[in-house]
Amino acid sequence: MQILITHGSLARTRVLSFNRLQLAAALVGLVIVLMALSGTIYHAVFLKAAREGWPVVSQVVRLVVRDEFAQRDRFMRENLDAMAQKVGEMQAKLVRLEAMGERVSGLAGVKPEELRQMTAPPAKGGGQGGPFVPAKTPSMQQLNDLVTSLDSSADLNTDLFTLVESRLFERRLSSLMVPNSRPLNGPVGSGFGFRSDPFTSRAALHTGLDFPADTGTSIMAAAGGVVRSTDYHPAYGNLLEVDHGNGLVTRYAHTSRILVKAGDLVKRGQVVAEVGTTGRSTGPHLHFEVLVEGVPQDPAKFLAGKGNVPFDQADAGGTKGH
Known part of the structure; x- marks a missing residue:
């Protein structure tokens, strides 16, 4: 160029x-x-x-400034919406923690009034004082850090409560597996121990409790467990055995009819059979036994207990019998 x-x-x-x-x-x-x-x-x-x-320039500048303020306001609203969502999630977690705390406290035997005492504000009155130090307004970063810290603490407490609740449920299930519910409502005709055999009149060990009742009377499971067998036995007649775990087995003998089959899960109080007089029996009744590691024990000790095994299983002994 x-x-x-x-x-x-x-x-x-x-x-x-x-x-x-x-x-x-x-x-x-x-x-x-x-x-x-x-x-x-x-x-x-x-x-x-x-x-x-x-007149003219000020209006143009006002429009530019208004647009900047709108962008800034939109940014703040987005951040506040995100913060509100986090706070909502934390509130939901705290509600779940509160509900779980009530369940756990109930399982652990903590009374509601004791919880109220723990969470009650300090009593008014008495001497109070000290210098006044006003709290500083936290920044957005500090709020984010605080929310993150509270969220982590809530997750940790939730996991802790879940573990404690699981352990407490395990203890409760263990107690439910102990046969301490009466299998039949009625008086005991013959107890555990030596007696005169009704057929031979000789002294013999009676390995359970006899509950006299009419034929067809409902028999209930003394505890939850798994049906072990439903076979016919020459001495016991129609025999139902329920395995409760930890070496505990219950027997329901001389039944007229068994309503469950091997492998079924039964719960405490479920009707599992009906009274009869099959096998070596002189009349309609239920012969109820409790065995620990195959050794018959006195069922009355279990029925009188509160859900715990009333003796040391390692020391369980005695004469085996039917």
Whole structure:
């Protein structure tokens, strides 16, 4: 590119030549100058116009500032919405913790009034004092850190409560597996121990409790467990055996009809059979036995207990019998 410069005082015309690189540099310089000029005009003129209330310029500046405030307000709302969502999630976790705490306290035997005493505010009255130190308003980052810390603590406490509740349920299930419920409502006709055999009149060990009842009377499971067998035995007649785990087995003998089959799960109080007089029996009754590791024990000790095995299984002994 060439530029010709002519003047009356000059003897000849001057010629200025520019290449593409020089033109590009000149254009960039012009853009920089215009940007700097526009910035100067904005700060020197528009801001002054906004402060002094110039008719046209102040309205333009007000629109620009309003747009900036709108963007800033939208950003704050988005952050507050995210914070509100986190707080809502924490509140839901705290509600679940409160419900779980009530269940766990009930299983552990903690009374509601004891919980109220633990959470009650300190009693008013008495001497109080100390310097007043006003709390500083936390920043957004501090709030985020606090929410994150509380969320982690809530998760940890939830896991802890779940573990404690699981252990307490295990203890409760263990007690439910102990045969301490009467299999039949009625008096005991013959207890555990030596007696005169009704057929031979000789002294013999009676290995259970006899419950006299009419044929067809319902027989209930003394505890939850798994049906071990439902076979016919020459001495016991129609015999039902229920395995309660930990070496505990209950027997229901001389039944007229068995209502469950081997492998069935039964719960405490479920009707599992009906009274009869099958096998070695002189009349309709239920012969009820409790065995620990195959050794007959006195069922009366279990029926009189409160859910715990009333003796050390390691010391269980005695004469085996039917």
